Amino acid sequence: MKATVLFSGGKDSGLVTLLLEPFFDEIELVTFSFGREESWRPAAQAAKEIGHPHRVAIFPNEVREEALTMLRAAGHPAPALNYVHSIAVEALAQEAEFVADGTRRDDRAPVMSYGRIRSLEDRRKMHYLRPLAGLGGGAIRAMAARHLDFVEELSEMFPASDFEVGLRHALAERWGQAEVDRIFPADHTHTRVIRRKRFVKEVEGQEDQACQSISTES
């Protein structure tokens, strides 16, 4: 079984990858980009650290334009975030049986309604996995920190591959920082995985059971 993970290079999609790893023979990490060349590079580096194949998918120009129009019309980011997220999930659902993302219990956007999820799964004969949908922010941070070193960065200063950061940069390029400040909350940060601390090896049967809770922390 193969799982495809919508991957930004941050701690959330990193944790999703680690959660799914023992249950799939193969995991592919896919980063969507609005076409700014540098924005996917941190995600590619994070994927290399975590140790799974990675590729970049570029949104069509119309998707970027539609998202920018939605941002400016709504004056807040939720509709555009939901739109680009659903485009990405639908694209992956056409080619993969298991598609996962890092959307969290406490996120207001992007989020797909229950009805929309069931429709997606029925139409595409696939499974959409949200492993963080039942976890709060504190638990996610604690669980991710056990296996990953990550840094928190100001989104205005550093390119990154999460949808919010991509939309902020696209908006700033076209209409300047004032328009970003009108639409998005101030001081948005994103996380970036810089190192994987532990790897996991599967063993058959019980003979190696004593190892399962070995801690490698000093």
Added chain:
Amino acid sequence: MKATVLFSGGKDSGLVTLLLEPFFDEIELVTFSFGREESWRPAAQAAKEIGHPHRVAIFPNEVREEALTMLRAAGHPAPALNYVHSIAVEALAQEAEFVADGTRRDDRAPVMSYGRIRSLEDRRKMHYLRPLAGLGGGAIRAMAARHLDFVEELSEMFPASDFEVGLRHALAERWGQAEVDRIFPADHTHTRVIRRKRFVKEVEGQEDQACQSISTES
């Protein structure tokens, strides 16, 4: 870090245990019982197979009586299931920092509202984890089957430790099968883990990275 898992011995709470295992130093499995001595035995056996410490907690008599009253008054199981589930989660939340259960995305009951979850976490300074909250039934079955052998059993014929099975048995003892048939859907089944197929060993750093996707299937 230690996680406490509300454990019925079925594939769902079994999968929760496997999902959390790489992220915690210690996992304790706790089965709640309505006092029928035999109902927790399959869960204890499943816990032994999965390889984590297990204990049984008995609901106070008043909780069982209140649940039975709710069942007969509502004529359907949801309010009573929500009630006993919340009693169990609240009890574990008093003693553990991370409490997990196997409630699923597609379950209608038991389920705790988002507001209630946030209140629980704030009051008790703990994290309530629902690792299956973003997974559909087909994905849960496929992921559990990779690591666990489990059987599906008719709840009327076999004792088990899930709340619905416990309530059905308590109701049948007191008022007979006709009252169970009035309140619960027909032919309810539960799953029971009978074997763990794979164990996991953590290794530090990348040197053993090639092992991470080794399949032990023939």
